[in-house]
Amino acid sequence: MSESISFFNTPSPAHLKGMKAWLLTHDHKRLALMYMWAVLFWFSLGMIIGLLVRTELMTQGKTIVGADVYNAMFTLHGVIMIFLFIIPAIPAIFGNFFLPIQIGADDVFFPRLNLFSWYLYMFGGLLAVISLVTGQGFADTGWTFYVPFSVTTERNVSLTVSAAFILGMSSMLTGLNFVTTVHRMRDKAMGWMQIPLFTWSLYATAWVQILATPVISITLVLVVFERVFSIGLFDPDKGGDPILYQHLFWMYSHPAVYIMILPGMGVISEIIPVFSRKAIFGYKAIAGSSMAIAIAGSLVWAHHMYTSGMSDVSVFIFSLLTFLVAIPSAVKVFSWVSTMYKGSIEMNPALLLSLMFIYLFTVGGLTGLVLGAAGTDIHVHDTYFVVAHFHFVMFGGTGFAFFAALHYWWPKMFGIMYDFKKAYVGAVCACVGFLFHYVPMFILGLQGMPRRYYDYLPQYESGNFSAGLGGYLMVFGVFLMFYNLFMSFKKRTPASVNPWGGTTLEWSVPSPPPMENFVEPPHVKDYPYDFSEIVAESQKVKGKE
Amino acid sequence: MNPVQGVDQAFWYILGISGVLLLGITIVMIYFVIRYRRSKNPVPSDIRDNYLLEVAWTIIPTLIALSMFYVGWKSYVGLRDVPEDAMQVEVFGQQYSWIFVYDNDKETENNLVVPLGKAVKLNITSTDVLHSFYIPAFRIKVDAVKGMTTYAWFYADKEGEYDVLCTEYCGTDHSAMVGVLKIVPEEEYQRWLESDEE
Numbered sequence: 001m002s003e004s005i006s007f008f009n010t011p012s013p014a015h016l017k018g019m020k021a022w023l024l025t026h027d028h029k030r031l032a033l034m035y036m037w038a039v040l041f042w043f044s045l046g047m048i049i050g051l052l053v054r055t056e057l058m059t060q061g062k063t064i065v066g067a068d069v070y071n072a073m074f075t076l077h078g079v080i081m082i083f084l085f086i087i088p089a090i091p092a093i094f095g096n097f098f099l100p101i102q103i104g105a106d107d108v109f110f111p112r113l114n115l116f117s118w119y120l121y122m123f124g125g126l127l128a129v130i131s132l133v134t135g136q137g138f139a140d141t142g143w144t145f146y147v148p149f150s151v152t153t154e155r156n157v158s159l160t161v162s163a164a165f166i167l168g169m170s171s172m173l174t175g176l177n178f179v180t181t182v183h184r185m186r187d188k189a190m191g192w193m194q195i196p197l198f199t200w201s202l203y204a205t206a207w208v209q210i211l212a213t214p215v216i217s218i219t220l221v222l223v224v225f226e227r228v229f230s231i232g233l234f235d236p237d238k239g240g241d242p243i244l245y246q247h248l249f250w251m252y253s254h255p256a257v258y259i260m261i262l263p264g265m266g267v268i269s270e271i272i273p274v275f276s277r278k279a280i281f282g283y284k285a286i287a288g289s290s291m292a293i294a295i296a297g298s299l300v301w302a303h304h305m306y307t308s309g310m311s312d313v314s315v316f317i318f319s320l321l322t323f324l325v326a327i328p329s330a331v332k333v334f335s336w337v338s339t340m341y342k343g344s345i346e347m348n349p350a351l352l353l354s355l356m357f358i359y360l361f362t363v364g365g366l367t368g369l370v371l372g373a374a375g376t377d378i379h380v381h382d383t384y385f386v387v388a389h390f391h392f393v394m395f396g397g398t399g400f401a402f403f404a405a406l407h408y409w410w411p412k413m414f415g416i417m418y419d420f421k422k423a424y425v426g427a428v429c430a431c432v433g434f435l436f437h438y439v440p441m442f443i444l445g446l447q448g449m450p451r452r453y454y455d456y457l458p459q460y461e462s463g464n465f466s467a468g469l470g471g472y473l474m475v476f477g478v479f480l481m482f483y484n485l486f487m488s489f490k491k492r493t494p495a496s497v498n499p500w501g502g503t504t505l506e507w508s509v510p511s512p513p514p515m516e517n518f519v520e521p522p523h524v525k526d527y528p529y530d531f532s533e534i535v536a537e538s539q540k541v542k543g544k545e
Numbered sequence: 546m547n548p549v550q551g552v553d554q555a556f557w558y559i560l561g562i563s564g565v566l567l568l569g570i571t572i573v574m575i576y577f578v579i580r581y582r583r584s585k586n587p588v589p590s591d592i593r594d595n596y597l598l599e600v601a602w603t604i605i606p607t608l609i610a611l612s613m614f615y616v617g618w619k620s621y622v623g624l625r626d627v628p629e630d631a632m633q634v635e636v637f638g639q640q641y642s643w644i645f646v647y648d649n650d651k652e653t654e655n656n657l658v659v660p661l662g663k664a665v666k667l668n669i670t671s672t673d674v675l676h677s678f679y680i681p682a683f684r685i686k687v688d689a690v691k692g693m694t695t696y697a698w699f700y701a702d703k704e705g706e707y708d709v710l711c712t713e714y715c716g717t718d719h720s721a722m723v724g725v726l727k728i729v730p731e732e733e734y735q736r737w738l739e740s741d742e743e
Contacts, residue, residue, distance in 0.1 A: 067717050142714050148691065149674040149715060236692035242675060243690065276581070278589040282599050307677060307686050307712075309695040312625055319618060323610040330606045331599070337570060338598075340577035342590040347582070355574060362570055366563035369610070373559055373617020375552045378624055379684040382677060382712035446556075448681025450712040453720040457708060527593070535588060542587070 006415065010515040026111035029513065031118050032097035033413070038122060039089050040482070046080035049073055051475050054437075056454070058468035060461055067454040071140035072155070074452060076132070078143030079160065083167040084125055086398050087256065090263035091209075092121070092174055094405050095202045097413060099178060101506040101513065102196045104187030104522035109180040117173045124167035131159035142452055144253075147234040147245045151226050158227055161220040168213045168220075171259070175209030178202050189524040196504045196528045197286055201266025204290040208255045208262075212298065216252035219245065243308055250301035258297040260394060261361075262290055264401030265332055268354050271408050272336050274502045275351040276343030277538075279529040282335040289328035296325040306377050315374050322372035329365055333358060344535075348500065349423035353404035356431045360396025364389060367442065382452075384463075385445025388438045396434060403427070403481060410485060411495030415511040419491075422484035429477025436470025501534045547700050548623035552684040555620040559613050624685060627698045631664035638669065638676030638689035641718040643709060653743050655724035657709060659701045660734035666698040677713035680726055688713055701728045 007029050011021035022030055053074050056063045065073065096114065100107055108114050132138045135156040141149055150157050182195070182203045195203075223245075225231050232238025234245040273280040280286065302310065302318040336358055345351075367389045370376045380386060411417050440463040449460045456464065498507040505522050506513070580586075634657065637644040645653045659665045669678050671689035679686040683699035709724035729737070 067720075071714075071717065071719075140716075146675055146714070152674065153716070236690070241692075276589065277583075279591060279593045281592065282594045284594070285599055306621075308688050309690050309693060312621075315621065316618060319621075320614055323614040324607070326610050327603060327607050331603055333570060334602045335599075337574050337577065340574070340581060342586070342592060343577070343581050344583045344586050344589040345578055345581050347578070355578065358574060359571055362567055366567055369559050369563060369613055370556065373555060373613055373620075375617045375620025375622075375624060375684075376555045376559060377617070378621065378686050379552055379556075379681070381686055382679075448679070448708070448710065450679065450710050450720075452714040455720045457723070529593075531589065532591065539588070 004510050004514040004519045006512040007515050028096045028100050028107050031114055032093050035092040042080050042084040046077055047475055049077045051471055054468045054471040057464045070454045072138045075139050075142050082143055083164050086260040087171050089402050098506050099199050099202055101517050102199045102504050104505055105185035106516035108177050109184050110177050113173055113177055117170045120166055120170035124163050127163035131156045147242050151235050158224045161223055165217050165220045168217050171209050172213040175206035178206040187522055187524050194528055197269035198266040200287045201262045201290045204294040205259050205262045208259050208294050212252045212255040219248040246305050246308055250304045254301035255298045258293055260398050264398040267401045267405045268357055271350050271354045271404055272339045273529045274500050275348050276340045276345050277531050278343035281338040285331055286335050289331050292328040300325050307381050319374045350404045350408035353400050353427050357400040360392055364392030380445050383445035384441040384449045387451045388441035391438050411499050412511050415495055416488045417493045417495045418485050418488040426477045426481035430474050433470050433474030433477055437467050437474050440467045503529055549684050551620035551623040555616045558616050627666050628664040631666040633666045636667045636669040638671040640673050640716050641722040643724040656743050657726045658737055659728055660731045661704055661728050664700050668694050668696050670694045674715050675713045676711045676715050679710045679712045682707040704728050
């Protein structure tokens with residue numbers, strides 16, 4: 001491959017220098033990295049707050065903070081993790097960096113809009129910080145902002161939901177950018193069935209971002225109106241209906257769950273074939289199931305509301321639809337596992353994290369069936385069972401996919417390799433800690449411990465205590481992984497163009513890629529996961545030995 | 546059938562099948578990783594799909610999922626169909642306690658007393674924000690919403706004391722909003738109902 005200058009050394013637009021070359025850049029790769037640092041900051045903060053919450057719960061009564069601080073803390077943990085970490089993490093970082101490269105493009109369709117989205121994200125984060133330290137302090141409503149409580153509490157709810165509103169806009173614009181880019185910027189030779197599955201998953205996600213986010217934006221604005229102008233839409237004292245709020249809230253927030261998980265599934269669909277050196281099993285089924293999840297996932301929101309007082313007919317319909325949306329996820333899991341059948345599997349931190357993803361996500365998905373079924377959900381709704389379930393899906397799923405993506409694409413993004421041993425140790429600690437952290441919560445939930453509890457009855461103490469211990473191990477593992485990745489900047493062991501033997505286009509460009517990604521015009525394969533060349537080459541190398 | 550049984554059977558049914566599926570997926574995954582490791586299997590096969598297999602693993606899970614839906618729905622119906630001879634108690638959720646009002650206007654706070662062997666229907670509402678009325682032992686839970694009345698019922702088939710909790714976050718002392726359900730023999734209940742004690 002001919003010599004190229006990496007994007008780190010090429011400002012875009014060309015006249016910019018120093019900090020400006022970052023803060024005013026149009027380059028999707030620079031923006032991806034700017035997102036990365038911000039997202040990692042928020043994730044670390046959210047995790048530390050989560051750990052403080054669990055520390056408080058390790059013993060009965062007051063352990064480290066009072067009830068009011070505790071309630072603001074779990075709200076802050078939720079808001080950070082949902083709006084500032086999980087929703088943007090994979091699309092804004094890895095999507096921005098790799099979606100254009102995977103489809104043979106030199107950037108996204110709207111580079112300036114991309115920069116604007118980053119500023120919205122930063123501004124939303126800033127507003128969240130401001131709402132922490134001004135007025136009556138951070139909202140204590142939980143990230144769901146249920147009325148009438150969110151309308152009557154004196155805390156800073158208006159500012160907190162404004163932050164969520166701004167962040168929603170950032171996410172929506174990123175989605176718009178991705179849909180347009182996939183349609184308009186794809187290499188001429190790349191048909192729909194040649195698009196890599198990571199890009200497919202982002203494409204499906206982007207549609208949900210565009211179509212669902214306006215609903216939450218409007219709803220959050222209405223909450224502010226309700227607080228400031230007392231319009232009486234949700235407040236029963238003024239003739240409003242609190243259940244209407246729940247419908248509107250979940251109409252976005254359930255599809256949002258798929259905004260969070262679909263990109264993670266896309267990451268796994270890239271990693272498993274590469275380290276198995278074998279075509280992904282059922283490419284069409286995986287691409288199709290991403291779209292199926294995006295569509296069906298938009299029709300199941302009221303399964304969060306079986307106990308809300310809505311009609312039994314609604315419970316029937318939403319329960320039935322919920323079971324149908326489980327199928328495309330199951331198809332994906334079966335396809336990933338089958339991909340490894342008769343593969344040539346090389347263990348790697350990214351693969352190990354992906355296998356952990358499959359296990360943790362499967363647990364999360366299967367326990368979701370308990371919550372989808374009407375009768376069983378009544379017992380465990382709003383208990384620790386739900387907390388464990390969605391952490392398995394969101395953290396065990398999306399979180400571990402995020403870690404896998406970091407380890408998979410790190411050499412490509414920075415052109416350097418990290419230490420494997422520490423990565424393995426970190427991953428194992430995170431996963432084992434995870435299980436000790438969240439499995440007790442399933443049991444606590446079945447025993448009937450409600451969520452968002454500052455204090456609890458004596459029978460729940462041992463479960464909470466062991467969950468706390470697991471939490472410390474898990475957080476240690478995650479920080480060890482991060483530390484190991486950062487240490488690669490010090491050692492600077494160079495990474496080759498294609499260290500893992502990948503077939504998608506990002507592995508055909510230099511590490512790190514040059515300014516407009518491609519040194520030579522991209523060569524699009526008829527089938528994106530055709531490993532025959534990689535296999536032939538490795539056999540040749542072996543023959544020489 | 547006591548609705549508690551129906552719900553518990555649905556739990557066993559769904560969790561049982563899920564456990565088998567999880568075990569199967571995990572074992573197969575680990576087996577593949579070991580069996581087809583690169584040192585042992587340097588040349589991979591090129592298998593891209595298998596139509597029959599894919600149809601099978603779409604249809605079979607769909608049927609399993611539908612059966613789970615059905616079992617779950619049946620147990621839900623049990624929680625919703627109140628026997629006609631059920632006695633009724635009015636329940637008010639407030640920040641941060643449960644108020645129970647009996648037919649004879651007796652009012653108690655955080656103390657629900659009912660006679661053994663009776664079906665009990667609770668008509669639930671809220672006087673302020675959302676709450677959710679929950680008795681884990683009887684698998685019942687329903688939100689308390691101001692401006693509307695929801696209900697739940699249980700069959701008081703065993704003497705004893707049971708926790709009554711709030712599961713919809715309602716403010717500072719949400720976790721302290723704990724009541725007790727006492728199931729006592731009929732005569733004791735009647736005596737209590739006519740007395741002034743809480």
